[in-house]
Amino acid sequence: MPDSQPHATPAPSEIQFPPGIAWIDGSFVPMSEARIPVLDWGFLRSDATYDVVHVWKNRFFRLDKHLDRFLASVAKLRMSLPFDREGLEALLHETVVKSGLEDAYVEMICTRGHSPTFSRDPRDAINRFIAFAIPFGWIADETQRARGLRMIVASVPRIPAASVDPTVKNYHWLDMVKGLYEAYDRGGENVLLKDLEGFLTEGPGFNLFAVKDGKVHTPDRGVLEGITRQTALDLCRELGIPAQVAPLSMETLTGAEEAFVTSTAGGIVAIASIDGQALPASPGAITRRLSDLYWAKHEDPGWTTPILTR
Numbered sequence: 001m002p003d004s005q006p007h008a009t010p011a012p013s014e015i016q017f018p019p020g021i022a023w024i025d026g027s028f029v030p031m032s033e034a035r036i037p038v039l040d041w042g043f044l045r046s047d048a049t050y051d052v053v054h055v056w057k058n059r060f061f062r063l064d065k066h067l068d069r070f071l072a073s074v075a076k077l078r079m080s081l082p083f084d085r086e087g088l089e090a091l092l093h094e095t096v097v098k099s100g101l102e103d104a105y106v107e108m109i110c111t112r113g114h115s116p117t118f119s120r121d122p123r124d125a126i127n128r129f130i131a132f133a134i135p136f137g138w139i140a141d142e143t144q145r146a147r148g149l150r151m152i153v154a155s156v157p158r159i160p161a162a163s164v165d166p167t168v169k170n171y172h173w174l175d176m177v178k179g180l181y182e183a184y185d186r187g188g189e190n191v192l193l194k195d196l197e198g199f200l201t202e203g204p205g206f207n208l209f210a211v212k213d214g215k216v217h218t219p220d221r222g223v224l225e226g227i228t229r230q231t232a233l234d235l236c237r238e239l240g241i242p243a244q245v246a247p248l249s250m251e252t253l254t255g256a257e258e259a260f261v262t263s264t265a266g267g268i269v270a271i272a273s274i275d276g277q278a279l280p281a282s283p284g285a286i287t288r289r290l291s292d293l294y295w296a297k298h299e300d301p302g303w304t305t306p307i308l309t310r
């Protein structure tokens, strides 16, 4: 008899999850048990916002900035949280402590939730808050971090900012995922998306920087205002490196001396090539200086918050 399930799904008990812990619907559970109801609009409509802060050697990095952005995103989507800011901060500390992790990827999520009557009016939904801490994860593997990412600029444009506000951190990633498959098909490792006018925006989980004539450029529009992007700009100021936040053209990127991406999941990572064309340096001197200072700041009490009760 022909197998009607050529790609059999493993039994639920055999599906692996990373270690860590989640807080959902009022209690802490292992990651394997952290589930949302199928009627949650976060799942059905991507109607959710989230933030990710990292913990490095038992210290949150720039926690205040992540809390500011998350609370602003929740307000912009007209959702509400079961905690005030202090309550949220305390819960994140508790989640990290319970996870037992020293280096962690800590995500907080607010979904629209579900409506008890399956009403189609988002005002009837009961918002849901979830937090979890899992081991620190990277946007690039060790080899890619050492030599830089092979980047492709996709033909699929980024969802217009007028339709989905990119400053509200969101899960509208079908454009990014389509772009990733295009990048893999074209021999790349990761992807950058342009806006409808042809200016560069960002990629799946990171912001973009190009260094031209010794000056650092990053897009001013159509992007999430990444905390690592802000950190890179702060570090440029500290190091006396000129920086410009303005529309970024393909010409500037392909003519750059060096380029890099920024993300909570890995910091400052060099780009080795664009559409198969190698950049002159990867990692370049400025990328290296910024990245070294970025990691040094992880021990600076002004930029970090020790995990409480440790």
Ligand SMILES: Cc1ncc(COP(=O)(O)O)c(C=O)c1O
Pocket: 052, 202, 203, 204, 205, 206, 207, 223, 224, 225, 226, 227, 228, 229, 262, 263, 264, 265
């Ligand atoms: C679309 C997008 N852009 C940029 C970033 C980088 O933001 P941050 O530096 O705050 O991690 C992310 C992070 O996940 C992202 O999802």
